[in-house]
Amino acid sequence: MDHRMRVTSALIYLLLLFFTQVYTFIPGVDGPVIHQEALEGGNTTLLCDTSVDTSADEFMLLVWYKNNVPIFSYDARNDHEWSSDSFNTGGRLKADVVSQPTAITISALRQDDQALFHCRVDFLVSPTRNIGVNLTVIVLPSQPFFLYEDGNKVEENRIRPFHEGDTLVLICLVIGGRPPPRISWYSGETLVDASDGASDIPNVRENELYLPLTRENAADLSCRASNTKLAPALIANLQIELYLPAYNVSIHWVGGTDGETLTVGKPALVQCTALGSYPQPDLSWWLDHKHLTQHSNQTWNSKLRRSVSFLEVTPSVVDNGATLACVATNPAMAPSRGSKADVIKLNVTYSPIVEISRLGEGSLNSVVELDSLHLECEVRANPPVHRFRWYFNDSKIIPGNIWGEQTSSRKLVIEEISKNHAGSYSCAATNSVGETRAEPLSVTVYYPPECSGPGVTLIKETIKCNVRALPGPDTFFWHVQPLGLDVQHLTTGSPLLPLAQITGPLSGTIKVSCEASNGISNQYKACQRTFSLELLRPPQPKQCDLAYELGEFHMRCIPVENATYYEVSVWRMSTSNSSLVLERRGSMGYGARQEPLAQGVEGGIPMSTGSWLVRGTLGSLRPADEAGAAACNRYGCSAPLLLRPTEYLLEATEPPWWHFFLERDVGISLGAVVLVVVFAVSSALVVRLVRRPRLKPPAPVIQVMQLDDVTNYLDSISEHIVRASSSIRSCSSGYSERSAFEDSALAPPVDRRRKPPAIWRESWGVPPPDVTLTLHRESAV
Numbered sequence: 001m002d003h004r005m006r007v008t009s010a011l012i013y014l015l016l017l018f019f020t021q022v023y024t025f026i027p028g029v030d031g032p033v034i035h036q037e038a039l040e041g042g043n044t045t046l047l048c049d050t051s052v053d054t055s056a057d058e059f060m061l062l063v064w065y066k067n068n069v070p071i072f073s074y075d076a077r078n079d080h081e082w083s084s085d086s087f088n089t090g091g092r093l094k095a096d097v098v099s100q101p102t103a104i105t106i107s108a109l110r111q112d113d114q115a116l117f118h119c120r121v122d123f124l125v126s127p128t129r130n131i132g133v134n135l136t137v138i139v140l141p142s143q144p145f146f147l148y149e150d151g152n153k154v155e156e157n158r159i160r161p162f163h164e165g166d167t168l169v170l171i172c173l174v175i176g177g178r179p180p181p182r183i184s185w186y187s188g189e190t191l192v193d194a195s196d197g198a199s200d201i202p203n204v205r206e207n208e209l210y211l212p213l214t215r216e217n218a219a220d221l222s223c224r225a226s227n228t229k230l231a232p233a234l235i236a237n238l239q240i241e242l243y244l245p246a247y248n249v250s251i252h253w254v255g256g257t258d259g260e261t262l263t264v265g266k267p268a269l270v271q272c273t274a275l276g277s278y279p280q281p282d283l284s285w286w287l288d289h290k291h292l293t294q295h296s297n298q299t300w301n302s303k304l305r306r307s308v309s310f311l312e313v314t315p316s317v318v319d320n321g322a323t324l325a326c327v328a329t330n331p332a333m334a335p336s337r338g339s340k341a342d343v344i345k346l347n348v349t350y351s352p353i354v355e356i357s358r359l360g361e362g363s364l365n366s367v368v369e370l371d372s373l374h375l376e377c378e379v380r381a382n383p384p385v386h387r388f389r390w391y392f393n394d395s396k397i398i399p400g401n402i403w404g405e406q407t408s409s410r411k412l413v414i415e416e417i418s419k420n421h422a423g424s425y426s427c428a429a430t431n432s433v434g435e436t437r438a439e440p441l442s443v444t445v446y447y448p449p450e451c452s453g454p455g456v457t458l459i460k461e462t463i464k465c466n467v468r469a470l471p472g473p474d475t476f477f478w479h480v481q482p483l484g485l486d487v488q489h490l491t492t493g494s495p496l497l498p499l500a501q502i503t504g505p506l507s508g509t510i511k512v513s514c515e516a517s518n519g520i521s522n523q524y525k526a527c528q529r530t531f532s533l534e535l536l537r538p539p540q541p542k543q544c545d546l547a548y549e550l551g552e553f554h555m556r557c558i559p560v561e562n563a564t565y566y567e568v569s570v571w572r573m574s575t576s577n578s579s580l581v582l583e584r585r586g587s588m589g590y591g592a593r594q595e596p597l598a599q600g601v602e603g604g605i606p607m608s609t610g611s612w613l614v615r616g617t618l619g620s621l622r623p624a625d626e627a628g629a630a631a632c633n634r635y636g637c638s639a640p641l642l643l644r645p646t647e648y649l650l651e652a653t654e655p656p657w658w659h660f661f662l663e664r665d666v667g668i669s670l671g672a673v674v675l676v677v678v679f680a681v682s683s684a685l686v687v688r689l690v691r692r693p694r695l696k697p698p699a700p701v702i703q704v705m706q707l708d709d710v711t712n713y714l715d716s717i718s719e720h721i722v723r724a725s726s727s728i729r730s731c732s733s734g735y736s737e738r739s740a741f742e743d744s745a746l747a748p749p750v751d752r753r754r755k756p757p758a759i760w761r762e763s764w765g766v767p768p769p770d771v772t773l774t775l776h777r778e779s780a781v
Ligand SMILES: *[C@@H]1O[C@H](CO)[C@@H](O)[C@H](O)[C@H]1NC(C)=O
Pocket: 042, 043, 044, 094, 105, 107
């Protein structure tokens, strides 16, 4: 820049000073005024249009004034810029004179920059143009802060705990600011209080808040101060510690379930979430009002105010329908205010629980024949049972036969029960979880007595009534009728009736009917049967002999078993025909008639009671007579054993040669006779002693008769014996029906078995000399 230019600019300044003195901008008159705002410390751009109206014209000079004092000029003729040093400190003024409109930008604005600026544009032709800019420099206020009612400052914008519903009284203050700022309370973006005003303290403005606190308005409470649109409002956020109960507690399953459905015995994980509580809530679990202390596990997210607790439950059947509750309790609040809970109902599914019961009256386990039986399958199940099945003795009951048509419903109905229905019953119920079978129920069917098998049986001397009944019969009614007698009515407590209880002779048949009673009912049809009692008669005697003693024949027998007495008889050959005819009959072996004469045989030796022989008199016998011995008891007599006296035995019956004297000793001289007799006897004795070695008096002469087998017998025996044997045969055939003694004179049958010799040796020692062991009948003396 040369010297000439420096001179020019000094000239212009002087000129401007001159004009300044003489010319003052009058807003509205000299030109329009624009209102413009800018922040203290910021920058602002003032615009001025220097364009010409006609092309003939020419822009010459631009000058900016602050309160009529020039601060900048530009001379278009020599392209010269000038700025006031006192204003443009630090080069804070920048000009752009090329763009249209031209602009000057003032940065680092100070409070005293608030002034009326105007620009003056001079043209070659046109008149001078003036544009005013009323610049307002905004001074921002201080950051808002809070005071308690009592004037104490709130530290760190954080206030002491409140409960919901408490009224917050708090003052928000702002220092300075031009223009004076507006102070407002906001909850979030919602204006809650705009009633600000000047404080007692100069240059301070305030807004006192009265606010009932809620979860919502306390969450984001702030105080805003603003005095311009150019800058965002100054915001002070207030943090309120507000005790709050949880507003949402919710339970939901997180594992081990099928949707919401639990399964018995299967562990499931459930979660409880509590939202909105402050401070951290205590989460507790309750199952049907029972506090669950275990398995609970709580976490806390303070930012989200979210608390979570987990519980593992292993449900049992009783838990179905139970309520599971999660209770969130705020420890800082009264339980009544600070608790919230969620409750769910447990849906526990399980295989059915089954039990059988009987409907109607009667015991569970027993039923009387023909009664009805209604069984019910009592079931507890979740979900419900969709199928029932019944089992009888472990096999599935299918409809039909002894069962009705309904065998797959909850009830099993048997209208008329029979014995076939006795057994064990079970039912099975099925739901979607599984099938369960009930503990079997054993059902007994009671029925009245009925005959079984032959009904009545005779075993030895006891009649038995064979009946089936349940329970077993306790009373038996008997109607017995021995042949030819009246009916006898008896009652026993057991099925056995000893024949001893029946009175009268029982020598033929007996008609027996029995009926039992078991408390359920009497027998419908009596059991009936007729028995022959013949088998109960004693066996035929085998060991007998004839003896002659004291002028009489005797029959002597070793008693056979079960004989109570013997019947002896004498048979004689008929004179008109050749058959044996009954001559005499008697009995022997009396005593207690019902007592058997012998009980049994042990080791082949007859065991006798008292005397081991029974003996009975026969009177006199003639040659060819036959003597019979039959063993008898109350059921009749056995076939007789027939014996014929041996010749020897018959000889013994002859009277001695001197019997004549014995017969006629009455009249004459007793003494002479005695002498003669004594002499005779003495002589006879001497003679006999010399002649015979034995001197026994007429001892019992015994003959044992054993008939050998028929051939032997027939070979060796004479003709009349053969005749006798023929009569024996005819007798045998008739004897099976009735006693031969009673209805005919036919000879009794003969036992032809050989007597065992051992018995003789054992019991009688060495056979006496007059005993003959012949195999057929013969006489011996
Ligand atoms: C003026 O202020 C604005 C923002 O207010 C800024 O972006 C700009 O850079 C400033 N200009 C100057 C020249 O300082």
